[in-house]
Amino acid sequence: MADLQRIVDELAARLERPLLLEDRLQRVVAYSEQNGVMDDIRRDSILRRHTTPEVRQWLRDAGAHDSPGPLRTPGAPHLGLLPRVCVPVRHEAGLLGFLWFIDAPPPMTADQVEEAAAAAPGLALALYHESLATGLASHRELEAVTGLLRGERDAARQLIEAGAFPQGQPVTALVARPPSGEPDEAVRLALEQGLLAVRRRLSGHHPLHLVRYDHAVLLVSGAPLAPDELHAALSVRVVVGVGRPRPSLAEAAGSYAEARHAAEVAARVPGLGHTARWDRLGVYRMLTGLPDHELHPGLELLLAEDQHLPLLETLETYLDLAGSAVATSRALRLHRTSLYYRLQRVEELARTDLKDGGERLALHLSLKLARLSGRYRPRGVHQVIAQVGQDPV
Incomplete structure (x- = not known):
């Protein structure tokens, strides 16, 4: 597949137009960087690696499967399809695939179409040997x-x-x-x-x-x-x-x-x-494998109301810093009296005791689990700091 991709990339660079290569069943094989005009069909083809049956039939009816050389296919607004230039890729008269260019705007020149057609035999050989003979489509x-x-x-x-x-x-x-x-x-x-x-x-x-x-x-x-x-x-x-x-x-x-x-x-x-x-x-x-409903009961009470978010943020910082009031006050730029007030409110509302090691562990793990589930979304330290003026000092 490396030769195919190299040929596609080099051709796109010479023509300064994005292109896409499909096999004869119109399954995507390779494509260049898509830096030009793109329609829904090109986008879907790249994402899904194949073209929809309606678009395949439209292009077949336009002559893509029967043409011995390059041809222009009309657009189909009802399908989200822009006009295209199709270069059939054949090996010993057998159809192996299609080289597609979006033909607007501006449309391809005759020289560009001729250069694309000149690259088709090399693509056919690479497609035959790599994609059909030895590689995975x-x-x-x-x-x-x-x-x-x-x-x-x-x-x-x-x-x-x-x-x-x-x-x-x-x-x-x-x-x-x-x-x-x-x-x-x-x-x-x-x-x-x-x-x-x-x-x-x-x-x-x-x-x-x-x-x-x-x-x-x-x-x-x-x-x-x-x-x-x-x-x-x-x-x-x-x-x-x-x-x-x-x-x-x-x-x-x-x-x-x-x-x-x-x-x-x-x-x-x-x-x-x-x-x-x-x-x-x-x-x-x-x-990651724990159910998010297995939280500390007291934490469930704090999570239930948005007004308690500053308390949760303060509690998490306090527990992250191993219960150090000095380090927590410094990290949050929070007056020690305000910190103690918040922790006391946590104990009252969550019906817990932060002097109990088991309680601290359960609360800490529950906070992290609530983060993972999306139920707890802290705002950042600078917003916790902004709450200082609302606390009694």
């Missing part, structure tokens, strides 16, 4: 990686036999996801493009990737990629979770589960930074 890789992350051991065998991943090499999973909110199509497309760029750069490490609804997954042999490199490759802001390496591809699901949990923790606990490694999550590693 992209839709098959997508299915295999999806199965792999579900723990299907046969999926690992398929990928290894196809040469997509080396036999007997360790695997590490990285998960990238937006830090908040549900990603839209543009974010998912940016994730797809960024991961493809990473794959090209790390081709010697046989990387695999998958973009899911709310996150993206990268599997690499060993750990050749620093998380900061992944951040740099993506054009959108994300948090990255890193799972522990596993000795073989068949065990990738375990590393993936850890990476996904680590990314979730990084999204919910900003203090951890934009990257979280599973083996460095500390207490959050133990809390």
Whole structure:
């Protein structure tokens, strides 16, 4: 697949136009950086690795499957389809695929179409030898990686036999996801493009990737990629979770589960930074499998009303600092009298005793668990400080 991608990238650079290569069933095989005009069909093709039946029929009716050379296909506003230039890719008269360019604006010149047609034989040969003869078609890789992350051991065998991943090499999973909110199509497309760029750069490490609804997954042999490199490759802001390496591809699901949990923790606990490694999550590693309804009863009472948020923030800082009133006052820039007043209010409202070690532990763990569930969202130290004037001194 490396030759195909190289040819596609070089052709797109020469023509200064984005392009997409499909096989004869119109399943996406490779595409260049999409830095020009884009319609819904191009976006969906990249995200789903195939074209919808309605669009396939429209392009077939326009002559894409029968044309011996380049042709222009009309737009279809009702399908979200812009006009295109299609260059059929053939090997020994057999149709292997299609090279697609969006033809607006401005439309391709005759010289550009001729240069695209001149590249078709090289693409046909690479497509024949790599995509059809020895490699995995992209839709098959997508299915295999999806199965792999579900723990299907046969999926690992398929990928290894196809040469997509080396036999007997360790695997590490990285998960990238937006830090908040549900990603839209543009974010998912940016994730797809960024991961493809990473794959090209790390081709010697046989990387695999998958973009899911709310996150993206990268599997690499060993750990050749620093998380900061992944951040740099993506054009959108994300948090990255890193799972522990596993000795073989068949065990990738375990590393993936850890990476996904680590990314979730990084999204919910900003203090951890934009990257979280599973083996460095500390207490959050133990809390990820616990039900969020198993909280200290007193904490449930404080969480029930927004007005108690300053008390929760003060309590968490106090417990994080091992119950040191001096350190907590300094961290929050809070007068000692105000701190004692708040802690007393916590004891009254939560019906607890902060001198009891067991109670402190239960409250501390419950606070962290409430963070993970999203029920507790602290505002930051500067906003806790702003509450000082409201406390009796």
